[in-house]
Amino acid sequence: MSLESRAKRVLSPVSGHYTWLEVDRAEGSWLTAKDGRRVLDLTSGIAVLSAGHSHPRVVKAVQEQAAKLMHISTGVASYESNIELAEELVTVTPDGLDTVFFGNSGAEAVEAAIKLARQATRRGSLITFRGGFHGRTTGAATLTSSKNTYRSGYGALLPDVFVAPYPYAVTCPIPPAHDADACAEHALAILETMLDHEIPADSVAGILIEPVLGEGGYVAPPASFIRSLRDIATRIGALLIFDEVQSGMGRTGAWFAAQRFGVTPDVLLAAKALGGGLPLGAIVSSRELQRKWMTGTHGSTFGGNPVSCAAGLATLRVIRDEGLVQRAEQVGQWTVEELAPLRAHPHVREIRRFGAMVALELDTKAAAKAAVAGALERDVLVITAGSHEQVVRFIPALNIAEADLRHGVRALVDAVKGAEVATPA
Ligand SMILES: Cc1ncc(COP(=O)(O)O)c(C=O)c1O
Numbered sequence: 001m002s003l004e005s006r007a008k009r010v011l012s013p014v015s016g017h018y019t020w021l022e023v024d025r026a027e028g029s030w031l032t033a034k035d036g037r038r039v040l041d042l043t044s045g046i047a048v049l050s051a052g053h054s055h056p057r058v059v060k061a062v063q064e065q066a067a068k069l070m071h072i073s074t075g076v077a078s079y080e081s082n083i084e085l086a087e088e089l090v091t092v093t094p095d096g097l098d099t100v101f102f103g104n105s106g107a108e109a110v111e112a113a114i115k116l117a118r119q120a121t122r123r124g125s126l127i128t129f130r131g132g133f134h135g136r137t138t139g140a141a142t143l144t145s146s147k148n149t150y151r152s153g154y155g156a157l158l159p160d161v162f163v164a165p166y167p168y169a170v171t172c173p174i175p176p177a178h179d180a181d182a183c184a185e186h187a188l189a190i191l192e193t194m195l196d197h198e199i200p201a202d203s204v205a206g207i208l209i210e211p212v213l214g215e216g217g218y219v220a221p222p223a224s225f226i227r228s229l230r231d232i233a234t235r236i237g238a239l240l241i242f243d244e245v246q247s248g249m250g251r252t253g254a255w256f257a258a259q260r261f262g263v264t265p266d267v268l269l270a271a272k273a274l275g276g277g278l279p280l281g282a283i284v285s286s287r288e289l290q291r292k293w294m295t296g297t298h299g300s301t302f303g304g305n306p307v308s309c310a311a312g313l314a315t316l317r318v319i320r321d322e323g324l325v326q327r328a329e330q331v332g333q334w335t336v337e338e339l340a341p342l343r344a345h346p347h348v349r350e351i352r353r354f355g356a357m358v359a360l361e362l363d364t365k366a367a368a369k370a371a372v373a374g375a376l377e378r379d380v381l382v383i384t385a386g387s388h389e390q391v392v393r394f395i396p397a398l399n400i401a402e403a404d405l406r407h408g409v410r411a412l413v414d415a416v417k418g419a420e421v422a423t424p425a
Pocket of ligand 1: 046104105106107108110133134135136210214215243244245246247271272
């Protein structure tokens with residue numbers, strides 16, 4: 001019986017599935033299916049495996065740590081891999097962000113940020129941005145607006161959360177079409193209006209944003225927008241919080257998008273690639289700020305567990321030693337070069353890139369779905385993003401071979417060209 005049939009008998013149907021590809025093992029950028037078929041992975045397990053599947057240095061670190069100390073809990077005793085990863089992580093975060101709290105996932109990092117912001121500022125409101133994805137726990141889901149699916153049927157979530165527009169040039173309601181700067185100015189003007197009318201400035205604990213939208217469709221705002229948010233947060237005494245769960249750890253051509261924008265947030269969130277394939281999340285800020293987070297008011301049994309930290313440490317070192325942060329820029333360039341034949345395609349709305357984060361925005365979900373299915377028929381795995389799942393996003397390992405990447409993107413291009421999808425009226 002297929003894994004899909006078995007899953008449908010024993011696993012909850014609540015989880016969505018991009019594919020039911022039956023994976024047996026993986027190495028580098030290649031998956032091997034149960035039937036021996038080899039498939040090129042351009043998803044990295046949703047932006048997790050920046051150093052590729054089962055990098056030998058990561059596997060060795062995990063095996064050695066598992067054999068030595070698998071679990072004890074940071075609250076019960078201290079251990080090397082936990083402290084060492086924090087020490088090394090703060091060498092790559094923006095200057096001044098030097099104190100780390102580890103959890104197990106991106107959503108937990110977001111929850112922690114909500115609690116830190118509220119407790120440290122003694123304020124309750126949060127401002128977030130339309131199109132952002134921050135996770136599926138109740139607090140994180142409240143801040144999430146990349147698709148309405150994530151809130152469906154859950155009733156009232158957290159109070160005092162306000163959603164401001166994200167400068168998404170393709171969908172911006174004001175002319176000129178696709179003008180990122182005009183769109184960003186418009187979005188800022190609306191945020192200022194919200195502060196004038198609905199959100200007393202002195203009630204705002206935090207302004208939380210993905211500096212590059214991930215699940216929302218791989219959209220980067222102009223640097224001026226991010227700088228203006230820094231100014232607004234400082235002016236109103238709120239914390240500026242960057243959710244870099246997807247954009248962090250080198251994917252944008254800098255360790256964090258914050259550094260590419262030249263803007264230091266008060267709080268930085270990391271997860272996904274941070275654990276190199278094992279569950280790990282982090283919330284990083286100045287020591288001064290985390291001192292205001294009262295001891296004992298937050299914690300975790302598994303957060304920063306020995307094996308995840310060992311995997312994270314090995315991954316961080318591979319990213320550094322193999323120059324993968326710099327390589328991200330090249331990876332992104334190769335991807336858009338290969339996508340060029342689609343520029344004038346009738347179903348293509350936009351091809352955009354920020355570092356290695358490349359999006360091919362199509363006109364409909366059907367067109368994106370057909371492209372993903374066609375790529376898989378050609379043994380290339382890609383996934384979608386966007387409010388209507390209309391975006392194909394490319395998330396290869398940052399050490400993918402150039403020839404593999406070019407081959408994979410070409411397969412997707414062929415899939416788009418070969419797909420028969422109705423053009424919307
Ligand atoms: C930007 C961002 N924040 C938070 C999350 C939630 O992370 P997790 O799925 O590890 O809870 C995600 C996951 O896709 C994400 O992309």
